[in-house]
Amino acid sequence: MCKGISAGFGCGHICAALVSSVMTLGLAFPIEDIPRLRMELLNRFHEEYGTLICPKLKAKYKCEDIVSKAAGIVDGIISQQIKAEEAKGFTNI
DSSP: OOGGGHHIIIIIOBOHHHHHHHHHHHHHSOGGGHHHHHHHHHHHHHHHHSOOBHHHHHTTSOHHHHHHHHHHHHHHHHHHHHHHHHHTTOOOO
């Protein structure tokens, strides 16, 4: 399903691991939460790698490592969001 987004959409743009990570957040949370969560993801990823651009990432890192890091960031965001919602006494996940 997501093979078409690899290699920065085939034209060297944003890393597909980030695109699929944003898609995962979109499946897990309401639309009104996505802008904030998306920015959190992108900021954390950029802090780690210094870029969001596929060719720049691939020049220094293995794709497997990038995907693993992106998945870890998403996992952390999801866990953090669940804990915050549970503290409010509800969860919609």
